[in-house]
Amino acid sequence: MKVSWFAFGLLLFATTAFGAESPTQAYLNERDKSVAVATNLDDTVLAPRSSATKEAVAAARATLDDMLKKLEGMLRDLIGPLELAGFPKEGASNIASLEHDIDFGNLDGIQARSLDGKTNVIVSTTPLLRAWLKDTSEVPADMKAAFQSELLYESLQHKCLLSQICRYSCNHIYPR
Numbered sequence: 001m002k003v004s005w006f007a008f009g010l011l012l013f014a015t016t017a018f019g020a021e022s023p024t025q026a027y028l029n030e031r032d033k034s035v036a037v038a039t040n041l042d043d044t045v046l047a048p049r050s051s052a053t054k055e056a057v058a059a060a061r062a063t064l065d066d067m068l069k070k071l072e073g074m075l076r077d078l079i080g081p082l083e084l085a086g087f088p089k090e091g092a093s094n095i096a097s098l099e100h101d102i103d104f105g106n107l108d109g110i111q112a113r114s115l116d117g118k119t120n121v122i123v124s125t126t127p128l129l130r131a132w133l134k135d136t137s138e139v140p141a142d143m144k145a146a147f148q149s150e151l152l153y154e155s156l157q158h159k160c161l162l163s164q165i166c167r168y169s170c171n172h173i174y175p176r
Helices: 023-043 056-079 126-133 143-148 150-162
Strands: 009-013 110-113 120-125
Touching: 023 056, 023 126, 056 110, 056 120, 120 126, 126 143, 143 150
Parallel strands: 009 120
Antiparallel strands: 110 120
């Protein structure tokens, strides 16, 4: 089945690092730490029947927002400005949630909608894509196999539809 009604532009930038923790690994570690904090908040302060005060709930939500902002800044440092014809220079983090909800588990990257509103892209890096492939059970973990499998595109499309990020279509993938 060819996915022609929906689209993603997936841009991959290879990154390498030697010696100390790479910027990608620092991001992944920070993301995982933030998910652990969010899970703890979900199980305590933000739990449906929690006896937490409104102030405690507001503080927990502020903590989640701060963690998402920090991760977005780290992603922007990894990816840099978007330099795609017909797209804004800045996009938004594709990480919509640290909580295990409908927006959880998206590919780490920056997403943007074209200036004409018809095309959406997610810009990521090769190491972030590899980490996502390793963590998702829906797509082959091997990058070559993933790009040859419609499961990659279907999974990205499904996650995008669920989080209501993408509403228009294209049929291009942009690996670098």
